[in-house]
Amino acid sequence: MQQQMSVITLGVHDLARSRRFYVDGFGWAPVFENEDIVFFQMNGFMLGVWKAAEQSKDMARENAFGPAPFALADNVPAASDVQPAMDALIKAGGKLLKPAPGPPHGGFAGYVTDPDGHAWEIAFNSAWSISPEGYVTFGV
């Protein structure tokens, strides 16, 4: 199969609350939305924020919220961008999970959860290049 992923779907309790987090906190614009789901066109794939009950039905399992072992990361252009980005997310309804260390040198990251506990790492990583379109290439 093509080394490819098309969509990440996050189940949420309150779509309006989550929309605020992703639109106001990250500053992202939906590409599509209705009363059940909001889609964001990301760098080569889609992020979907979906009413949890609908998602559970579609997945044919009773999903349960909790500290799940997965994280999504948003890389920022400079180490000095990490804290302001985390602050904006918290202001938009996120919760601080792990503060970024200071002062920054090399890799530099903190974690914020969205209103439903989905974890986002806000990171600066000079080893991984990001194209103008947002495409990320592994580097060491």
Place this chain on the structure above:
Amino acid sequence: MQQQMSVITLGVHDLARSRRFYVDGFGWAPVFENEDIVFFQMNGFMLGVWKAAEQSKDMARENAFGPAPFALADNVPAASDVQPAMDALIKAGGKLLKPAPGPPHGGFAGYVTDPDGHAWEIAFNSAWSISPEGYVTFGV
């Protein structure tokens, strides 16, 4: 912030077992691996499969496995590719979560979980275009 995500990290109990699922089941090649993590270069971002204990430590929370409300999707080129892809994942240690419906018409998808319960939707969706590089664009 750029409408961009750099990494998805999935915590796993047994790295060798998960490596088998992603390498043999999906047929994907790691771009980097050590005893704690395997990275796959995806379409514009990285997928990291990480020892759960290390991930918990990094995230500063005690993560718990369970039916988490999130799913990742891999889109295949044709409806007839869905079932063979699901079969390959199950053979490599995945578990069937929801069979694909049949016969296919329009959207067509099933769900398989990886060995730790992380859900993958295997989907055919003719409305969303996928470039030769695997970049997905929203369509209706």
